[in-house]
Amino acid sequence: MRIFFIVIVMFLMTLSMVSCSIKSPKILDSTTQNSKTKTETNLASDSSIELLKNWESHINNVYKTVIPSVVQIEVNSFRTNAGYGTGFIWDRDGHIVTNFHVVQNAQDITVTFADGYEYEAEVIASDIDADLALLTFTELVPNLKPVSVGNSSAIYPGQFTIALGNPFGEAFTMTTGIVSAVDRLIATGFTDYKIPAVIQTDAAINPGNSGGPLVNIQGEVIGINTQIKSGIRQNSGVGFAVPIDLVKKVVTSLINTGTHEYAFLGISGVDLDRSIKEKGELPSDLLGVIVLKVDENSPSKIAGINEDSNIGFGNPLAYDGDVITAVDDKSIKSMEELINYLALYKTPGTTTDLTVFRDAQEISVEIELGYRPKQTKRY
Numbered sequence: 001m002r003i004f005f006i007v008i009v010m011f012l013m014t015l016s017m018v019s020c021s022i023k024s025p026k027i028l029d030s031t032t033q034n035s036k037t038k039t040e041t042n043l044a045s046d047s048s049i050e051l052l053k054n055w056e057s058h059i060n061n062v063y064k065t066v067i068p069s070v071v072q073i074e075v076n077s078f079r080t081n082a083g084y085g086t087g088f089i090w091d092r093d094g095h096i097v098t099n100f101h102v103v104q105n106a107q108d109i110t111v112t113f114a115d116g117y118e119y120e121a122e123v124i125a126s127d128i129d130a131d132l133a134l135l136t137f138t139e140l141v142p143n144l145k146p147v148s149v150g151n152s153s154a155i156y157p158g159q160f161t162i163a164l165g166n167p168f169g170e171a172f173t174m175t176t177g178i179v180s181a182v183d184r185l186i187a188t189g190f191t192d193y194k195i196p197a198v199i200q201t202d203a204a205i206n207p208g209n210s211g212g213p214l215v216n217i218q219g220e221v222i223g224i225n226t227q228i229k230s231g232i233r234q235n236s237g238v239g240f241a242v243p244i245d246l247v248k249k250v251v252t253s254l255i256n257t258g259t260h261e262y263a264f265l266g267i268s269g270v271d272l273d274r275s276i277k278e279k280g281e282l283p284s285d286l287l288g289v290i291v292l293k294v295d296e297n298s299p300s301k302i303a304g305i306n307e308d309s310n311i312g313f314g315n316p317l318a319y320d321g322d323v324i325t326a327v328d329d330k331s332i333k334s335m336e337e338l339i340n341y342l343a344l345y346k347t348p349g350t351t352t353d354l355t356v357f358r359d360a361q362e363i364s365v366e367i368e369l370g371y372r373p374k375q376t377k378r379y
Helices: 001-019 031-067 244-257 272-281 299-303 335-345
Strands: 069-075 081-087 096-099 107-115 118-126 132-137 160-165 173-187 194-201 213-215 218-230 238-243 267-270 289-294 324-329 351-356 361-368
Touching: 001 069, 001 238, 001 244, 031 069, 031 173, 031 213, 069 096, 069 289, 069 351, 081 160, 096 244, 107 132, 118 244, 132 244, 160 194, 160 218, 173 335, 194 244, 194 335, 218 244, 238 244, 244 335, 289 299, 324 335, 335 361
Parallel strands: none
Antiparallel strands: 069 081, 069 107, 081 096, 096 132, 107 118, 118 132, 160 173, 160 213, 173 194, 194 238, 213 218, 218 238, 267 289, 289 324, 324 351, 351 361
16 A cells, blocks of 8 residues: 555645645735635645545445455365465356466365355366466356456556455455556466566565456456565565456457467567677667577478578577567567567467568568467477
Protein backbone atom coordinates (compact mmCIF):
# COMPACT_ATOMS: atom_id res chain seq x y z
CA MET A 1 0.00 0.00 0.00
CA ARG A 2 3.07 2.23 0.41
CA ILE A 3 3.17 3.37 -3.21
CA PHE A 4 -0.52 4.29 -3.17
CA PHE A 5 -0.02 6.34 -0.03
CA ILE A 6 2.97 8.21 -1.42
CA VAL A 7 1.29 9.02 -4.73
CA ILE A 8 -1.96 10.09 -3.14
CA VAL A 9 -0.24 12.21 -0.48
CA MET A 10 1.77 14.01 -3.17
CA PHE A 11 -1.43 14.71 -5.07
CA LEU A 12 -3.18 15.98 -1.98
CA MET A 13 -0.22 18.17 -1.03
CA THR A 14 -0.47 19.76 -4.46
CA LEU A 15 -4.19 20.23 -3.98
CA SER A 16 -3.60 21.84 -0.59
CA MET A 17 -0.98 24.23 -1.98
CA VAL A 18 -3.35 25.29 -4.74
CA SER A 19 -6.13 25.86 -2.23
CA CYS A 20 -3.87 27.87 0.07
CA SER A 21 -2.43 30.03 -2.71
CA ILE A 22 -5.63 32.05 -3.23
CA LYS A 23 -4.79 35.69 -2.53
CA SER A 24 -6.66 37.45 0.27
CA PRO A 25 -7.94 41.03 -0.27
CA LYS A 26 -5.42 43.61 0.97
CA ILE A 27 -8.02 45.47 3.05
CA LEU A 28 -8.38 42.53 5.47
CA ASP A 29 -6.58 42.94 8.77
CA SER A 30 -4.15 40.30 10.02
CA THR A 31 -6.78 38.62 12.18
CA THR A 32 -9.14 38.24 9.25
CA GLN A 33 -6.34 37.02 7.01
CA ASN A 34 -5.26 34.39 9.54
CA SER A 35 -8.84 33.26 9.94
CA LYS A 36 -9.29 32.98 6.18
CA THR A 37 -6.03 31.05 5.77
CA LYS A 38 -7.04 28.65 8.52
CA THR A 39 -10.45 28.14 6.91
CA GLU A 40 -8.90 27.46 3.50
CA THR A 41 -6.44 24.99 5.06
CA ASN A 42 -9.24 23.19 6.85
CA LEU A 43 -11.26 23.01 3.65
CA ALA A 44 -8.26 21.56 1.83
CA SER A 45 -7.76 19.04 4.62
CA ASP A 46 -11.41 18.04 4.51
CA SER A 47 -11.20 17.65 0.74
CA SER A 48 -8.02 15.58 1.07
CA ILE A 49 -9.59 13.27 3.62
CA GLU A 50 -12.62 12.81 1.41
CA LEU A 51 -10.42 11.90 -1.56
CA LEU A 52 -8.55 9.38 0.57
CA LYS A 53 -11.81 7.86 1.78
CA ASN A 54 -13.07 7.57 -1.79
CA TRP A 55 -9.83 5.89 -2.85
CA GLU A 56 -9.95 3.46 0.06
CA SER A 57 -13.55 2.66 -0.76
CA HIS A 58 -12.69 2.00 -4.39
CA ILE A 59 -9.83 -0.36 -3.54
CA ASN A 60 -12.06 -2.20 -1.09
CA ASN A 61 -14.74 -2.52 -3.78
CA VAL A 62 -12.18 -4.03 -6.15
CA TYR A 63 -11.27 -6.54 -3.46
CA LYS A 64 -14.91 -7.43 -2.76
CA THR A 65 -15.59 -7.78 -6.48
CA VAL A 66 -12.63 -10.00 -7.33
CA ILE A 67 -12.13 -12.10 -4.19
CA PRO A 68 -15.14 -14.41 -4.79
CA SER A 69 -13.32 -15.56 -7.96
CA VAL A 70 -10.05 -16.26 -6.14
CA VAL A 71 -9.26 -19.62 -4.54
CA GLN A 72 -6.65 -20.93 -2.17
CA ILE A 73 -5.02 -24.08 -3.51
CA GLU A 74 -3.70 -26.66 -1.05
CA VAL A 75 -1.55 -29.34 -2.63
CA ASN A 76 -0.46 -32.66 -1.15
CA SER A 77 2.08 -34.79 -2.96
CA PHE A 78 4.28 -37.82 -2.39
CA ARG A 79 7.41 -35.65 -2.45
CA THR A 80 6.55 -32.76 -0.14
CA ASN A 81 4.32 -31.73 2.72
CA ALA A 82 1.23 -29.67 2.05
CA GLY A 83 1.93 -26.54 0.03
CA TYR A 84 -0.21 -23.53 -0.76
CA GLY A 85 -0.78 -21.44 -3.83
CA THR A 86 -3.51 -19.42 -5.46
CA GLY A 87 -5.77 -19.74 -8.47
CA PHE A 88 -8.87 -18.12 -9.91
CA ILE A 89 -12.07 -19.11 -11.65
CA TRP A 90 -11.74 -18.77 -15.40
CA ASP A 91 -15.27 -19.62 -16.57
CA ARG A 92 -18.63 -20.97 -15.43
CA ASP A 93 -17.62 -24.44 -16.61
CA GLY A 94 -15.43 -24.69 -13.53
CA HIS A 95 -11.97 -24.20 -14.99
CA ILE A 96 -9.37 -22.87 -12.56
CA VAL A 97 -6.15 -21.23 -13.73
CA THR A 98 -2.94 -21.29 -11.69
CA ASN A 99 0.80 -21.77 -12.10
CA PHE A 100 2.14 -25.16 -13.09
CA HIS A 101 4.70 -25.02 -10.29
CA VAL A 102 1.87 -24.72 -7.75
CA VAL A 103 0.37 -28.10 -8.66
CA GLN A 104 3.44 -29.94 -9.92
CA ASN A 105 3.48 -33.55 -8.66
CA ALA A 106 0.13 -32.99 -6.92
CA GLN A 107 -1.54 -36.06 -5.47
CA ASP A 108 -4.50 -34.30 -3.88
CA ILE A 109 -5.70 -30.75 -4.52
CA THR A 110 -8.12 -28.89 -2.25
CA VAL A 111 -9.60 -25.61 -3.41
CA THR A 112 -11.01 -23.17 -0.85
CA PHE A 113 -13.15 -20.10 -1.57
CA ALA A 114 -13.19 -16.94 0.51
CA ASP A 115 -16.56 -17.97 1.99
CA GLY A 116 -14.91 -21.08 3.44
CA TYR A 117 -16.35 -23.70 1.10
CA GLU A 118 -13.86 -26.40 0.08
CA TYR A 119 -13.84 -28.63 -3.00
CA GLU A 120 -11.54 -31.19 -4.53
CA ALA A 121 -9.91 -30.40 -7.88
CA GLU A 122 -7.59 -32.04 -10.39
CA VAL A 123 -5.14 -30.94 -13.07
CA ILE A 124 -6.47 -31.53 -16.59
CA ALA A 125 -3.83 -29.74 -18.69
CA SER A 126 -0.69 -27.65 -18.37
CA ASP A 127 1.84 -25.64 -20.33
CA ILE A 128 5.24 -25.67 -18.66
CA ASP A 129 6.68 -23.13 -21.12
CA ALA A 130 4.37 -20.47 -19.65
CA ASP A 131 4.22 -22.07 -16.17
CA LEU A 132 0.44 -22.43 -16.44
CA ALA A 133 -1.91 -25.18 -15.32
CA LEU A 134 -5.62 -25.75 -15.84
CA LEU A 135 -7.66 -27.37 -13.09
CA THR A 136 -11.27 -28.43 -12.80
CA PHE A 137 -13.49 -29.43 -9.89
CA THR A 138 -14.21 -33.10 -9.33
CA GLU A 139 -17.82 -32.25 -8.45
CA LEU A 140 -20.42 -29.73 -9.53
CA VAL A 141 -19.87 -26.35 -7.87
CA PRO A 142 -22.76 -23.87 -7.97
CA ASN A 143 -22.68 -20.11 -8.47
CA LEU A 144 -19.17 -19.82 -9.85
CA LYS A 145 -18.04 -16.27 -10.56
CA PRO A 146 -15.36 -16.01 -13.28
CA VAL A 147 -12.85 -13.18 -13.17
CA SER A 148 -13.09 -10.19 -15.47
CA VAL A 149 -10.21 -10.47 -17.94
CA GLY A 150 -8.32 -7.39 -19.08
CA ASN A 151 -5.76 -6.67 -21.79
CA SER A 152 -2.07 -6.77 -20.88
CA SER A 153 -0.89 -5.27 -24.17
CA ALA A 154 -2.42 -1.95 -23.13
CA ILE A 155 -0.66 -1.59 -19.78
CA TYR A 156 2.32 0.64 -19.11
CA PRO A 157 4.72 1.45 -16.24
CA GLY A 158 3.11 3.52 -13.51
CA GLN A 159 -0.33 1.93 -13.63
CA PHE A 160 -1.67 0.74 -10.29
CA THR A 161 -1.71 -3.00 -9.61
CA ILE A 162 -3.42 -5.17 -7.01
CA ALA A 163 -2.19 -8.68 -6.19
CA LEU A 164 -4.57 -11.16 -4.60
CA GLY A 165 -3.46 -14.44 -3.10
CA ASN A 166 -2.40 -16.48 -0.12
CA PRO A 167 1.15 -15.47 0.84
CA PHE A 168 2.68 -17.91 3.33
CA GLY A 169 -0.77 -19.48 3.62
CA GLU A 170 -2.38 -16.23 4.81
CA ALA A 171 -5.62 -16.65 2.93
CA PHE A 172 -7.12 -14.01 0.63
CA THR A 173 -4.57 -11.26 1.08
CA MET A 174 -4.46 -8.09 -1.01
CA THR A 175 -1.34 -6.06 -1.74
CA THR A 176 -0.94 -3.03 -3.97
CA GLY A 177 1.71 -1.43 -6.14
CA ILE A 178 2.38 -0.30 -9.69
CA VAL A 179 3.51 -1.75 -12.99
CA SER A 180 7.28 -1.35 -12.74
CA ALA A 181 8.10 -2.57 -16.26
CA VAL A 182 6.65 -4.59 -19.13
CA ASP A 183 7.87 -7.08 -21.74
CA ARG A 184 10.30 -8.91 -19.49
CA LEU A 185 11.55 -12.42 -20.30
CA ILE A 186 11.82 -14.79 -17.34
CA ALA A 187 12.84 -18.43 -17.04
CA THR A 188 10.49 -21.02 -15.56
CA GLY A 189 13.04 -23.64 -14.60
CA PHE A 190 10.97 -26.32 -16.34
CA THR A 191 12.04 -25.67 -19.91
CA ASP A 192 14.71 -23.91 -21.93
CA TYR A 193 12.16 -21.37 -23.10
CA LYS A 194 11.34 -18.17 -21.25
CA ILE A 195 7.94 -16.67 -20.54
CA PRO A 196 7.44 -13.70 -22.90
CA ALA A 197 6.01 -10.22 -22.30
CA VAL A 198 6.10 -10.62 -18.51
CA ILE A 199 4.80 -7.82 -16.27
CA GLN A 200 7.06 -6.56 -13.49
CA THR A 201 5.35 -5.12 -10.41
CA ASP A 202 6.32 -3.93 -6.95
CA ALA A 203 3.06 -5.16 -5.41
CA ALA A 204 4.18 -7.54 -2.67
CA ILE A 205 4.34 -11.12 -3.99
CA ASN A 206 5.47 -13.94 -1.72
CA PRO A 207 5.38 -17.75 -1.67
CA GLY A 208 1.69 -18.66 -1.77
CA ASN A 209 0.81 -15.81 -4.12
CA SER A 210 1.81 -17.91 -7.13
CA GLY A 211 -1.07 -18.49 -9.51
CA GLY A 212 -3.12 -15.61 -8.17
CA PRO A 213 -4.46 -12.71 -10.22
CA LEU A 214 -2.73 -9.38 -10.71
CA VAL A 215 -5.52 -6.90 -11.39
CA ASN A 216 -5.84 -3.27 -12.41
CA ILE A 217 -7.95 -0.66 -10.61
CA GLN A 218 -10.96 -1.72 -12.68
CA GLY A 219 -10.68 -5.18 -11.15
CA GLU A 220 -9.63 -6.77 -14.45
CA VAL A 221 -7.00 -9.50 -14.42
CA ILE A 222 -3.90 -8.34 -16.31
CA GLY A 223 -1.54 -11.11 -15.23
CA ILE A 224 -0.87 -14.18 -13.09
CA ASN A 225 1.58 -13.69 -10.24
CA THR A 226 4.35 -16.21 -10.76
CA GLN A 227 7.77 -15.25 -9.42
CA ILE A 228 9.78 -12.87 -7.29
CA LYS A 229 13.38 -11.82 -7.75
CA SER A 230 15.05 -12.10 -4.39
CA GLY A 231 17.99 -13.71 -2.65
CA ILE A 232 15.55 -15.11 -0.10
CA ARG A 233 12.03 -16.49 -0.39
CA GLN A 234 10.19 -13.27 0.36
CA ASN A 235 9.10 -10.10 -1.38
CA SER A 236 11.87 -7.81 -2.61
CA GLY A 237 9.72 -5.35 -4.54
CA VAL A 238 10.48 -7.14 -7.80
CA GLY A 239 7.63 -9.46 -8.73
CA PHE A 240 6.65 -10.94 -12.07
CA ALA A 241 3.32 -11.89 -13.62
CA VAL A 242 2.50 -13.91 -16.73
CA PRO A 243 0.68 -11.47 -19.06
CA ILE A 244 -3.03 -12.12 -19.42
CA ASP A 245 -2.86 -11.90 -23.23
CA LEU A 246 -0.60 -14.97 -23.22
CA VAL A 247 -2.78 -16.64 -20.58
CA LYS A 248 -5.89 -16.18 -22.73
CA LYS A 249 -4.17 -17.76 -25.70
CA VAL A 250 -2.72 -20.69 -23.76
CA VAL A 251 -5.80 -21.42 -21.66
CA THR A 252 -8.07 -21.41 -24.71
CA SER A 253 -5.81 -24.02 -26.32
CA LEU A 254 -5.67 -26.10 -23.13
CA ILE A 255 -9.46 -26.13 -22.86
CA ASN A 256 -9.98 -26.99 -26.53
CA THR A 257 -7.14 -29.44 -27.20
CA GLY A 258 -5.36 -30.15 -23.91
CA THR A 259 -2.10 -28.65 -25.13
CA HIS A 260 -0.66 -25.42 -26.53
CA GLU A 261 1.71 -25.08 -29.47
CA TYR A 262 4.00 -22.12 -30.12
CA ALA A 263 5.02 -20.70 -33.48
CA PHE A 264 8.60 -21.43 -34.57
CA LEU A 265 11.04 -19.70 -36.92
CA GLY A 266 14.06 -21.92 -36.34
CA ILE A 267 16.74 -19.31 -35.72
CA SER A 268 19.08 -18.15 -33.00
CA GLY A 269 20.23 -14.56 -32.99
CA VAL A 270 21.33 -11.58 -30.93
CA ASP A 271 20.48 -7.91 -30.70
CA LEU A 272 22.51 -5.56 -32.84
CA ASP A 273 24.94 -3.43 -30.87
CA ARG A 274 27.71 -1.04 -31.88
CA SER A 275 30.40 -3.70 -31.80
CA ILE A 276 28.46 -6.07 -34.05
CA LYS A 277 27.66 -3.28 -36.50
CA GLU A 278 31.33 -2.36 -36.74
CA LYS A 279 32.48 -5.94 -37.23
CA GLY A 280 29.74 -6.68 -39.73
CA GLU A 281 30.14 -3.31 -41.49
CA LEU A 282 26.48 -2.53 -40.95
CA PRO A 283 24.85 0.93 -40.88
CA SER A 284 25.30 2.60 -37.50
CA ASP A 285 21.59 3.45 -37.26
CA LEU A 286 20.37 -0.08 -38.09
CA LEU A 287 18.19 -1.71 -35.41
CA GLY A 288 17.14 -5.32 -35.25
CA VAL A 289 18.19 -8.91 -34.59
CA ILE A 290 21.12 -10.43 -36.46
CA VAL A 291 20.69 -14.11 -37.32
CA LEU A 292 23.59 -16.29 -36.18
CA LYS A 293 22.23 -19.79 -36.81
CA VAL A 294 19.40 -21.25 -38.89
CA ASP A 295 18.22 -24.76 -38.00
CA GLU A 296 18.24 -27.39 -40.71
CA ASN A 297 14.81 -28.09 -42.22
CA SER A 298 13.31 -25.22 -40.22
CA PRO A 299 10.80 -22.69 -41.61
CA SER A 300 13.57 -20.07 -41.83
CA LYS A 301 15.87 -22.47 -43.68
CA ILE A 302 13.15 -23.31 -46.19
CA ALA A 303 12.43 -19.60 -46.70
CA GLY A 304 16.11 -18.83 -47.38
CA ILE A 305 17.10 -16.87 -44.28
CA ASN A 306 20.89 -16.50 -44.14
CA GLU A 307 22.98 -17.38 -41.10
CA ASP A 308 26.49 -16.25 -40.18
CA SER A 309 28.99 -17.60 -42.72
CA ASN A 310 31.42 -18.62 -39.97
CA ILE A 311 28.95 -20.38 -37.70
CA GLY A 312 30.03 -23.90 -36.80
CA PHE A 313 33.58 -23.60 -38.17
CA GLY A 314 35.31 -22.47 -34.99
CA ASN A 315 36.21 -19.10 -36.49
CA PRO A 316 35.20 -15.68 -35.13
CA LEU A 317 31.70 -14.74 -36.26
CA ALA A 318 31.56 -12.66 -39.42
CA TYR A 319 28.24 -11.04 -38.49
CA ASP A 320 27.11 -11.27 -42.08
CA GLY A 321 23.83 -13.07 -41.44
CA ASP A 322 20.45 -11.53 -42.19
CA VAL A 323 19.24 -8.78 -39.87
CA ILE A 324 15.54 -8.98 -38.97
CA THR A 325 14.24 -5.43 -38.63
CA ALA A 326 10.47 -6.03 -38.64
CA VAL A 327 7.85 -8.76 -38.48
CA ASP A 328 4.49 -8.17 -40.17
CA ASP A 329 5.49 -4.51 -40.51
CA LYS A 330 6.09 -4.20 -36.76
CA SER A 331 9.58 -2.88 -36.03
CA ILE A 332 11.81 -5.27 -34.10
CA LYS A 333 14.71 -3.90 -32.07
CA SER A 334 15.56 -6.94 -29.95
CA MET A 335 15.29 -10.70 -29.68
CA GLU A 336 12.90 -10.16 -26.78
CA GLU A 337 10.50 -8.26 -29.02
CA LEU A 338 10.66 -10.98 -31.67
CA ILE A 339 10.00 -13.72 -29.11
CA ASN A 340 7.12 -11.77 -27.54
CA TYR A 341 5.48 -11.13 -30.90
CA LEU A 342 5.64 -14.76 -32.01
CA ALA A 343 4.29 -16.05 -28.69
CA LEU A 344 1.44 -13.57 -28.40
CA TYR A 345 0.26 -13.09 -31.95
CA LYS A 346 1.29 -16.02 -34.15
CA THR A 347 0.37 -19.70 -34.35
CA PRO A 348 1.97 -22.66 -36.14
CA GLY A 349 0.89 -23.04 -39.75
CA THR A 350 0.29 -19.34 -40.31
CA THR A 351 2.56 -17.12 -42.37
CA THR A 352 4.57 -14.12 -41.28
CA ASP A 353 6.45 -11.50 -43.28
CA LEU A 354 9.96 -10.74 -42.08
CA THR A 355 11.65 -7.54 -43.15
CA VAL A 356 15.31 -8.45 -43.54
CA PHE A 357 18.39 -6.30 -44.10
CA ARG A 358 20.64 -8.16 -46.55
CA ASP A 359 23.34 -6.91 -48.93
CA ALA A 360 22.79 -3.27 -47.95
CA GLN A 361 19.06 -3.33 -48.63
CA GLU A 362 15.82 -4.37 -46.99
CA ILE A 363 13.80 -7.20 -48.48
CA SER A 364 10.63 -9.01 -47.46
CA VAL A 365 10.66 -12.75 -46.77
CA GLU A 366 7.44 -14.72 -46.25
CA ILE A 367 7.72 -17.66 -43.87
CA GLU A 368 5.23 -20.35 -42.93
CA LEU A 369 5.72 -20.82 -39.21
CA GLY A 370 6.31 -24.27 -37.78
CA TYR A 371 5.72 -25.94 -34.42
CA ARG A 372 8.22 -25.03 -31.74
CA PRO A 373 10.20 -28.10 -30.62
CA LYS A 374 10.44 -29.00 -26.97
CA GLN A 375 13.49 -28.20 -24.86
CA THR A 376 15.51 -25.97 -27.16
CA LYS A 377 16.72 -22.40 -26.85
CA ARG A 378 16.12 -21.49 -30.47
CA TYR A 379 13.10 -19.53 -31.59
